[in-house]
Amino acid sequence: MLSEQVYAHLQGAIMRGDYAPGDALKPQDLAREQGVSLAVTREALVRLVGEGLADRLPNRGFAVPSFSDRRWQEIAEARRTIEPVVLRMSIERGDVDWEARVRAAHHRLVRTPAFVPKEGEHYTDAWAEAHRVFHRTLLEGCGNHALLETFDRLWTASELARRWAAHRNPDRDGVKEHRRLEEAALDRDADTAAAVLVQHLTLTAAALIDDSRQPAQQG
Amino acid sequence: MLSEQVYAHLQGAIMRGDYAPGDALKPQDLAREQGVSLAVTREALVRLVGEGLADRLPNRGFAVPSFSDRRWQEIAEARRTIEPVVLRMSIERGDVDWEARVRAAHHRLVRTPAFVPKEGEHYTDAWAEAHRVFHRTLLEGCGNHALLETFDRLWTASELARRWAAHRNPDRDGVKEHRRLEEAALDRDADTAAAVLVQHLTLTAAALIDDSRQPAQQG
DNA sequence: GTAACACAGATAATCGATTATTGGCCGGAT
DNA sequence: ATCCGGCCAATAATCGATTATCTGTGTTAC
The missing domain is CATH 1.10.10.10 (Winged helix-like DNA-binding domain superfamily/Winged helix DNA-binding domain)
Structure with a gap:
């Protein structure tokens, strides 16, 4: 084909x-x-x-879809709306196999270099994929294909938008956020996990707002 | 084209x-x-x-997609998971124009005959469309295209599945459910609206479970 | 000088025919 | 009688060429 x-x-x-x-x-x-x-x-x-x-x-x-700040914000909001709820379901239902896969995905994410020295400012393909797999695995405990498909669509849109958002990361510790996410999930602490996820997604969205509305205002 | x-x-x-x-x-x-x-x-x-x-x-x-009980249940669950949350956003944000459109959609739904005498057991196209528009309008107050697109996809899948679920409605009063939904939404009573919607969706899903697991066990 | 029209080049959309793959069917061997 | 393997009809996938449509430019009339 x-x-x-x-x-x-x-x-x-x-x-x-x-x-x-x-x-x-x-x-x-x-x-x-x-x-x-x-x-x-x-x-x-x-x-x-x-x-x-x-x-x-x-x-x-x-x-190629034209970049729209409005559309991006809507996608980010959709993720903040849906993903925490699914994460709660996942934490409630996930079995031991799910726990193992979360650990594996997190390990792979941590050990994959996010940037390559020469390449410049953008994430490596390998890291982007590891990042996606980690977030998806967190939700896979819910066992609902329809919900996971919804996640996939939003993730794709989100990644495409982010690719074109010249994000200057405001002092952000993505590694730490991911670790807290993993810990809360494996501790079956749904409240904490959901809260951390919302914050994680909010920070991601905020990084773009800054750049698009205050281009290079470093004074 | x-x-x-x-x-x-x-x-x-x-x-x-x-x-x-x-x-x-x-x-x-x-x-x-x-x-x-x-x-x-x-x-x-x-x-x-x-x-x-x-x-x-x-x-x-x-x-044509093959009908799968499991898949249908997952779609129904996805709707129960997502739609109430979006409905809350919609109720919180919807403006007067939204209120007016909810009233209009409900009116149209009530006044559209669900069945035609001869046609047999299936809903009319007009009613199915009015039904869709009512449910969608309820959510449109959220103002988020990404979330509404998610609703559209789930609705389509849901309708296709329902078409092939020989639903014998257990004493169900769809008209009443819709009216309670409209009232709660326009009263800005998010808790009640969300609860009614979940019940509405649960009953719809339950109608299928009965038929597929107890085929023609009448006494 | 401006605005409307018409032409031309590019490209989107469509078509009819060709090639490749599949699953079933028949025959032969065990 | 059954199972394995190779033909065959059906159809999925692909191709190259044709037609319709749009965009920009140049020209002419006012």
């Missing part, structure tokens, strides 16, 4: 930031680059649109 | 139950029936898959 490969390639490219928001995704060019036909490329693009990773402008083709 | 029409047609047909769960959706046949090419049909099918209204079996084509 060629469209699968093209889809994966485009998803990676968009999430990695190879294209800027608003850039046109021309089926012709993409088809030539990938060495496939138009139909295949179109199929992949339609899928991307379904996942929210591309916009479709009728009779004007496809494009 | 032809694929749009084909998409709309298929969505309606699937939701209406013109195809049974598991039925193959053959691009060839569909293309012939609709008088369009394969590419167009495929594009529509890929969209359907994205919306959860079709399954894709690699190298084996597309099919």
Whole structure:
């Protein structure tokens, strides 16, 4: 299934930031680059649109979603609204296997370097994936596929937005936040875990507000 | 944009139950029936898959999602988990325009006949739509597109499942439930509204459990 | 000088035909 | 009689070419 490969390639490219928001995704060019036909490329693009990773402008083709501060804030709020509730369910229901996977995911997250020296300011692909897996594993104890799918969609949107938010981290200790999250979850302390998660998500959202509303005001 | 029409047609047909769960959706046949090419049909099918209204079996084509009791229960639980929280936000934030739209949606719901005499046991399209609009309007006060999109996806999945759940309504007064929901929302009584909504969703889910686990055990 | 129109190039959307893969069917061997 | 393996029809997936639509530019009329 060629469209699968093209889809994966485009998803990676968009999430990695190879294209800027608003850039046109021309089926012709993409088809030539990938060495496939138009139909295949179109199929992949339609899928991307379904996942929210591309916009479709009728009779004007496809494009990378344009960054919108408002939309980003709504996604962040949606996560703050939904994830704590699911986390509570997860903590209540998770079994030993879940506990083990949380530990494993946290370990992997801690041991994966977030930045590579030369690469510059952006997270490594490996860390981004470990980060996603940790957050998802925390919720997987709920055992509800529909809820986890909701998480997946919001996470994707959230990551895409963050990629384009030039975040100057206000003294933030992500490592510590994650550790507190892991501890509270494994202690079955739902209240604490939910509170820490909300704070974690709030801080992430706040980092963007600052940058977009006070660009380079360092006085 | 032809694929749009084909998409709309298929969505309606699937939701209406013109195809049974598991039925193959053959691009060839569909293309012939609709008088369009394969590419167009495929594009529509890929969209359907994205919306959860079709399954894709690699190298084996597309099919109507097979009904799964487990999946349905998970969707119902997801709704019970998310919608009350969003309803609270909506009640807290909704403005006068929202109030007016809630009243209008409820009025329309009440005045739309749920069944047509001859048609048999299934809801009319008009009532199903009015029902959806009422529930969605209740949540729209939250003003968060990401959350409403989540609602839309869960609603679609929920409706599709319900279409195939031969629900024998246990003495249920849907009209009354909706009225209590409207009243609590407009009274800004978030606690009551959330509680009524959870009960509403629980009863809907329960109707299916009964039928699938005790098929025709009447005495 | 401005504004409306028409042309041209680019590209989105669609089509009909070709290739590749699947699952069932038949025959032969054990 | 049953099981294994190779044909065959059906159809999924892909392709290259065609048609329709949009955007920008240049021209002409006022």
